[in-house]
Amino acid sequence: MTANMIRGPLDASATPRYTEPSTFARLPRLDEVPGAAVKIIGIPFDSGVSYRPGARFGPGHIRASSKLLRPYNPALDVAPFGIQQVADAGDIAVNPFDIVEALATVEHAATDLTADGARLLTLGGDHTLALPLLRAVHKERGKIAVLHFDAHLDTWDTYFGAPFTHGTPFRRASEEGLIDMERSMHVGIRGPLYGKADLEADGVLGFQIVRSDDYQFDGVRSIIERVHRRMAGGPVYISVDIDVLDPAHAPGTGTPEAGGMTSRELLNTLRGLVGLDIVGADIVEVAPAYDHAEITGIAAAHVGYELLSVLAANEAHRSGH
Numbered sequence: 001m002t003a004n005m006i007r008g009p010l011d012a013s014a015t016p017r018y019t020e021p022s023t024f025a026r027l028p029r030l031d032e033v034p035g036a037a038v039k040i041i042g043i044p045f046d047s048g049v050s051y052r053p054g055a056r057f058g059p060g061h062i063r064a065s066s067k068l069l070r071p072y073n074p075a076l077d078v079a080p081f082g083i084q085q086v087a088d089a090g091d092i093a094v095n096p097f098d099i100v101e102a103l104a105t106v107e108h109a110a111t112d113l114t115a116d117g118a119r120l121l122t123l124g125g126d127h128t129l130a131l132p133l134l135r136a137v138h139k140e141r142g143k144i145a146v147l148h149f150d151a152h153l154d155t156w157d158t159y160f161g162a163p164f165t166h167g168t169p170f171r172r173a174s175e176e177g178l179i180d181m182e183r184s185m186h187v188g189i190r191g192p193l194y195g196k197a198d199l200e201a202d203g204v205l206g207f208q209i210v211r212s213d214d215y216q217f218d219g220v221r222s223i224i225e226r227v228h229r230r231m232a233g234g235p236v237y238i239s240v241d242i243d244v245l246d247p248a249h250a251p252g253t254g255t256p257e258a259g260g261m262t263s264r265e266l267l268n269t270l271r272g273l274v275g276l277d278i279v280g281a282d283i284v285e286v287a288p289a290y291d292h293a294e295i296t297g298i299a300a301a302h303v304g305y306e307l308l309s310v311l312a313a314n315e316a317h318r319s320g321h
Contacts, residue, residue, distance in 0.1 A: 007033050008071055008081040017067040023088035024062070024123070024304065025069040027081065036087035038311055039113050040121045040304070045094045045102055046287075048128030048165040052254040054287035059091055059123040061252075061288035062304065065297030073309040075271055080305065083312040083319075089113060099164045103132040110136035114280075119311065121304055124284030126254070127154055127166035130239045131173055137280050138178045141235045144279065145183035146170065147227065149266065150241035151190050151212070151257040155202045166254075166285070174205040181206025185230050187223070187269070188212045188244035191257035212244075215265050224272030231276055238273070238281040238307065240266075242300050250299050252291025263299045270306040274313045281307045 009026040023029055024040045042059025049055065072079050080086070092109045094102040110120060110133055122133060127150075137144055148154070148170060155171040157163075163172065173179050186202075190212040193199065202209070208230060210223055243253040246260030286300045 006082060006085050009069070022060075022063055024301075025066045025081070027086055027088050030087040030089040033085055033087050035085065035116065036118055037084035037315070038086045038121060038308060039089045039118045040086065040123065041089045041109070041113065042091040042123045043094060043106060043125040043129050044091055045096065045124070045129060046126040046254075047096050047099055047102065048126045049254050050159050050165060050167055052287060052290065054289040055124060055126045055254060055285050056096070057288050058125055058284070058286035058300075061291065061297045062123045062283065062286055062300045063088075065294045066301035066304065069301060069305050073305070076274065076309045076313050078309050078313045078316060080308040080312040083315050086308060099128065099162075103128070103164060107132035107135045111139060114140065119278070120280045121307060122280075122282035123300075123304070124282055124286070127169055127239070127241055127284045128164055129169075129284060130282060131164065131169040133280065133282060134169075134173045134178045134237060135176070137235075137237055141279055143180040144178060144235050144237045145180045145231050146173070146185070146207075147231060147236055147238045147273075148184070148186045148207070148241075149188050149239065149244040150186060151188060151243045151260055152241070152255065153186060153189060153193075153198060153202050153207075154241075155205050155207065156198070170207070171205055179206055180234060183231055183234060184208070185210065185227060187227070188261050190259050212260055215261055220265055220268045220272070224269060227269075227273070228276070234277060235279040236276045237279055240281070240283045240303055241285045242283065242296060242303070243285055245299060250296040252287050252289070252296030253285050254287050255285070263302070267302060267306050270303065270310060273310050278307075278311060278314065
C-alpha cells in the first residue's frame with residue numbers, strides 16, 4: 001500500500017476530538033480499509049485476575065483516552081499512521097466464565113488476524129491474554145524473545161490450583177516452548193514476593209530482570225543498552241502491564257505496587273526499541289474503575305502510540321523512507 005493510499009486518523013481541525021469514531025486514535029476501522037499492516041484489537045477479559053477486577057473495561061478506556069494523539073511523533077521523527085496502514089479491528093468477544101475457552105478464542109482470532117502478515121497491538125484485558133497471543137505468534141515465527149514490562153514476574157505456577165491466571169502466563173509460555181529462553185527479559189520488577197524461590201524459578205524459565213530501582217541508579221540509556229544486548233538477533237514480543245508504572249502515574253490497575261517507573265521513563269524506554277524485530281505487543285491491566293482523570297488511560301494510550309511509532313520507524317528503515 002503506497003503512502004498516498006494510507007488512511008490515517010480523522011482531522012481534528014475538521015471533526016472535534018470528542019465526537020466519533022471511538023477507535024484507537026480515531027483511526028479507521030479495519031472494515032473501512034482494504035488491509036492493514038498493523039491491527040489494533042481489544043480483548044475485554046479479566047476473568048484471570050487475583051485482586052481488583054475491571055480490566056475487561058480497559059480496551060474502551062484506552063481508546064477513549066487516545067483521542068488527543070496526533071499524527072506526528074517528534075521524539076522519533078516519524079508519522080506512525082503514515083508509514084503503514086494502521087486500523088482498529090474492534091474487540092474479540094470471549095467467554096468470561098471459561099478461561100480455557102477464552103484463551104482458545106483469543107489464539108484463533110489472533111492467528112486469523114495475522115494470517116496476512118499483519119502485526120497486532122492488543123488492548124487488554126488482564127495479563128492472562130499474553131499466553132494465547134504468544135501461542136499465535138509462535139506458529140509463524142517460532143520461539144519469541146519476550147520483553148515484559150511489569151511490576152510482577154507473572155511466572156508463578158498456580159493460583160488456587162488454577163494454571164491460567166494473570167500471574168502465570170510467562171511460566172506457561174516457557175513450559176510450552178514458546179519463548180526464547182536466552183533472550184527474554186522483565187523490566188520494572190519491584191515489590192514483595194512470596195519468597196526468594198520466586199526469583200530462582202524465574203531465572204530457570206529464561207528471564208533476566210531489570211528492576212524498577214535500576215532506573216534510579218543506572219538510568220534509561222543504560223537500560224535500553226541492556227535490552228538491546230539481550231533482545232537483538234530475533235523476533236521480539238512486547239508485553240506491557242500498565243502497573244509497571246508507579247501508582248502515581250497509573251492508579252487504574254488491579255495490583256498496584258509502590259516504587260514504580262514514571263510514564264516518561266517507560267515512554268523513553270519504548271522509543272529506544274527501534275531496531276528490534278518487534279512482531280507484536282500488548283497493553284494490559286488497565287482497570288478504569290480505579291482511574292482518575294484518565295491518568296492511566298492516557299498513559300496506556302501513549303504506550304500504544306510509542307509502540308506504533310517504533311513499528312513505523314522500523315518499517316521506514318526497511319523500505320528506505
